[in-house]
Amino acid sequence: MSLEVQIKGNKIFAPLKGKDLVLTPEELVRQRYICRLVNHYKYSLDQMEQEKKLTESKRGTGRASADIVIWRSKEEKQKKLNPIIVIECKADYITIQSEDYYQGQNYARFANAPFFVTTNEKETKVFKVNLEVTPKTLSNEILDIPTAKEAISSDKIKKLLSQTKAFERDEFSKLLFQCHNVIRNNDKLSPEAAFDEISKILFMKIRYERNPDEDNIFTLKQFERQETNYEKNIRPVNIKRNGPKDDIPYMDYWFELTKDEFEEDDLFDANEKIKIKQGSFKEIVKKLQKYNLSTTSDDVKGIAFEQFLGGTFRGELGQFFTPRTVVDFIIDVLDPQEDEIICDPCCGSGGFLIKAFEYVRDKIENDIRDEKDKVNKAFDESDSSDEKLKEISNEILHQLGKETQIRKREEQETAIKNDKFISRLEKLSSSCIFGTDANPRMARTAKMNMIMHGDGHGGVHHRDGLLNVNGIFENRFDVILTNPPFGSRVEKSLLITNADRITDEERIKKYKSIYGEKVYKSAMSQIDNNIDKPVLDTLHIGKEGMSGLTEVLFIERCINLLKPGGRIGIVLPEGVLNTQNLAKVREYFESTAKLILITSIPQDVFMKSGATVKSSLVFMKKFTEEETKLWDTYTDDANKLQYKKFEEELTELTEQLAKRGADAPTAKEKKVMRQRKSDIEETIKKEVRRIVKEKFDYEIPIATVEKAGISSTGAVIENELVTIEKEYTPYRIENNLWNESKPDFKYIWSTSTSVVERVKNGQNSQKLED
Structure with missing residues (x-):
């Protein structure tokens, strides 16, 4: 029988301790990893120990204790021999950093354990501990720890310790290019079409990594077994109640299940198929099988995927890539904060959304780390091992990483089962990042790009950015950042149709639960009440015949999407700012939003993407209710x-x-x-x-830069945008420009000076208010 995590309310059962503990994010990761050690690696509970003290405690110096320690056998544990594996667990919202390795290195060194593991569940790293030098150090990252059976074999241990993990950024990027070339060479598809097939396969792999207990593992061995079964007319067994038919090739069966998994994301048409030969698919499975995307760092996956995108898309698709220097500048100026809702209605490959996600994620992680260090320091200096004191410390640490708003809707997917709170990073991923793109290929690319960088893909949709969809409604966003298409027009002949409606009753029910029935119904009336009417009529500028230019229409759309006081950074052709025929348009915008910064950038910036129009980076702030x-x-x-x-x-x-x-x-x-x-x-x-x-x-600050970090050929050059941002940020802080749109998002433990004292004195921690 498999070991499962047991949660009741705010308690989680720890089988290695035989009792319930406070349910903290870190404890949840630890107990899930213990289940994996038992179910996957086949270790028994009696050869493991939780929170094993490895050094004596001294006042003011802290304690060196390991989260999980494993011995080769229960007999070696009883004899107090050296363990074989030391494991350090971090909460899922904590990015594992180098200092975590050093901390674990000390644990493993004191224990004389050859294997050290650090995990936050999303990312797991295994290191070899060099026991032959003093002090003992971590050497290269290796592929895996031994199973219980392998742990008793010296030869197996030696082999595992020699298998250096080679999944680095450059290798992953090369691997993606190799898979791409397999399809181009074997199936004669264009680069863009070949990329579509790679996307499908990556989504399939992610789908199976999320369901590790299924029999259908994404490996060459399994694929070949199913090939044989297919030839013998043995069909795969349906996994899901509404799974695909059994009489299709196995790779198509995998894809049908993947389409079902991502159905709400509208990634694939209902009739979409795998369009490559089975031999090509098999070769790609062979190349990908040794890599686990779910446990590979976001930095490695994300940057490698971006390298792959940049090397794959040329010509017409270049318009979807905003140079990183421009993205960084816009986000640094807008300075998005935790709990703010962010949108890009023309998201392309997702560059703005990814940077915004990472920007806010870093703020959360740094805040949690700083506050956690304060609590741990107070706990260590208390010189007490009292269990009640430890429970108080765990309670505070639990609150540090959790969103204070209790979730009352069962349909909210992000809520941890049986727990009233969700993590702050989960909320960022699931509730704060939104985007649309009218191009289905780019919508899929943005989703995959978001997954590779740490998720947040759930709010990205294949949709005309001028139309409402799940969560993308008027007066909803704090921050919008976008680079809309230039020069094209929306004609009166472009109509809203029934195909633009959401008709799935389950999804409608879910959205009403999340946003409220009244809000959702009002938002979707933009479509439901305008079937067979022009898209232009949903916007004042279009309806009044002022302009049908996409860049102009998207300015109004972005302002409409913002909450009062919300802010926007948008890339625009300079003609929008100064041509006479758009004077009425500018007058309209003046009546709805303030211009807070205009930065003219050189024409070279977008030249590598095929664009020749000189552009400006325009920042606006929607009127507050008082300003209106x-x-x-x-x-x-x-x-x-x-x-x-x-x-x-x-x-x-x-x-x-x-x-x-x-x-x-x-x-x-x-x-x-x-x-x-x-x-x-x-x-x-x-x-x-x-x-x-x-x-x-x-005041309207205006700046012009001659160099924006990228030349006409794409080479890295001096970046004067950095200087502009450093000059502008003190100005906007001094003038309190963001004040109206920032949330009042304070934590009791961050604002109260008595938290540390409560930990030291062992008093009951103050409970959060709903």
Whole structure:
């Protein structure tokens, strides 16, 4: 019988201790890994120990104790011989860093254990401990720890210790290119079509890594076994209730299950198939089988995947890649914070979303690490081993990584089973990152890119960015960053159709549960109430006929998506800022948002992507409710004042134009009157705009850079954007520009000076308020 994690409320059972412990994120990872040691590696509980003290405690110096220690056998454990494996566990929201290796190195060194493991469940690293030198050190990362059977064989141990792990960034990038070339050479597909097939296979691999207990493992051995079964007319057994039919080749069967797994993401059409030969698929499985994407660091996967993307997409697809220097600058200026909701409605390959995700993730991890160090230091200095004190410390550490808002909806996928809280990083991944792209290939690419960089893909959709979809609604976002398509037009002939509607009742039920029925219904009315009507009519600029340019329409769309006080960074052609035919458009935007920074960048920046239009990086902040009221008040007052000046003349002109019969003006006279009336109305509009802008006055910082970190050939050069950001950040902080849109997101343990004292004194920790 397999060992399973047992959770009841805020307690988790620890079989190695024989009792319940406080359910902290770190304890959850530890107990899950213990289950893996038993179920996968076949170790028995009586040859392991949890929280094994490896050195004596001294006041002020901390304790050296290992999370999990494993002996070759229960007899060696009883004899207190040296263990074989020392394991250090971290919470899933903690990125494993070099200091964690050093900490574990000390544990393993004191224990004389040849294997050291560090894991946060998402990423697991195994090291060889060099026992032949003093002090004993960690050498290269190796492939795996031994199974219980291998642990008793010296030869097996020696072999495992010699198997250096070679899955580094460059190798993974080369591997992806090799798989891509297999398809291009064998199946004669274009680079883009070959990439589509690679994407399908990577999604399939991720799907099976998420379901390790299934019989269908992504290995060459399993594939060959199923090939044989297929030839013998033995079909795979359905895994899911609504799984695919049994009478299809095994690679197609895998893909059907994967489509089902990612159904809500709308990644693949219902009739989408694997479009490569079985031999090509088999060769790729062979190349990928030794790598576990789920336990490979996000840095390795993410950067390697980006290298692969950059080397694969050329020509027309270059438009989907915003240079990293531009992405970094926009995000550094906007400075997204934890708990803010972020969107890119033209996300392309996901560059902005990935950087924003990493930017906020680093803030969370640094905060948790700093606060945890304070708590641990206080605990160590207390010079007490009292279990109640330790429980208090664990309770605080538990709260550090958890979102304070209790989740009440059972349908919320991110909630940890039987636990009231979710981790702060889980909330970032599942509830704060959103994007759309109208190109299905790029939507899949963005999702895969997000997964490779640490997830957050659930909010990315294949969708026209001008239309609402799951979570992408008006007045919802704190931060928007985007590089919309330039130069193309949306015509009146582009209609909203029934295909744009979400009809799956289960998904609708889920979305209503997450966002509230009233909010969801209102958001989706943009589509439901406009079937067979032009997409342009959903926007003021389009409906009024001001412009059909995509870049202009997306400015309005982004402003609409923002909450009052929300902020946007957008790449725009400079013509939007200065051409006369877009003057009315600019006037409209002036009435909805403030310009807070304009940075002109050299034409070279986008040249490698095939774009020749000179661009600017434009930052705006949507009016707060108070600013909207103020603008409207200034406008109403100015209108009344100006109409009063021309009231008599306008009344006379209106009456004359309304006359009929013998007293009516001639056609020529009417023409003159209409022109005069039009001239007066235009004069009033101009004067109203002048008065309002004079009263609603604010600074607009403008900068021009000659070098933005990338040349016309893509080479790395000097980056003056860094200087602009360093100058702008103190300015916007001093002027409190983000204040209205930032959440009041404070933690009791971060703001209270008594937390450390409570740990030292062993008092009950203060409970979080809902």
